[in-house]
Amino acid sequence: MSQITTGKMGIKGHVVMPQTVREMLGVNKGSTIAWVITDDKRIEVRPIKPETIAEPNEFEEVLAEMGMTYEDWRARRKEFVKKYRAEKLAKEEAEKKKETVISPSPA
Numbered sequence: 001m002s003q004i005t006t007g008k009m010g011i012k013g014h015v016v017m018p019q020t021v022r023e024m025l026g027v028n029k030g031s032t033i034a035w036v037i038t039d040d041k042r043i044e045v046r047p048i049k050p051e052t053i054a055e056p057n058e059f060e061e062v063l064a065e066m067g068m069t070y071e072d073w074r075a076r077r078k079e080f081v082k083k084y085r086a087e088k089l090a091k092e093e094a095e096k097k098k099e100t101v102i103s104p105s106p107a
Contacts, residue, residue, distance in 0.1 A: 021045070 005018045022028065025047045036044040063073055073080065 017045075 003020075005021055007016050007018050009015050017027070017033075025045070027033065027047045032048040034044075034046040034048050036046060038044065060070055063070060
């Protein structure tokens with residue numbers, strides 16, 4: 001048996017899922033939802049369990065190569081950002097020095 005429930009889309013494309021739908025799907029704030037668009041242009045809304053999306057992404061693979069987990073990185077991210085910005089600034093300053101060419105004074 002199908003049930004129709006409506007909602008509205010906000011200015012930024014946010015859709016509020018009606019309470020009856022949230023209860024039927026067993027989702028709440030922070031739940032991951034999949035919007036599946038079928039070939040016949042129907043939309044299916046499916047709750048996604050965290051273990052379903054546990055495939056490592058490229059970022060997590062790089063962290064693994066460094067011997068870190070995502071949780072390690074989150075705990076030390078301010079340190080990484082500070083180091084990255086310092087390295088970026090040093091690189092930019094080195095580039096500026098290369099670009100600065102002293103021209104010979106006219107005779």
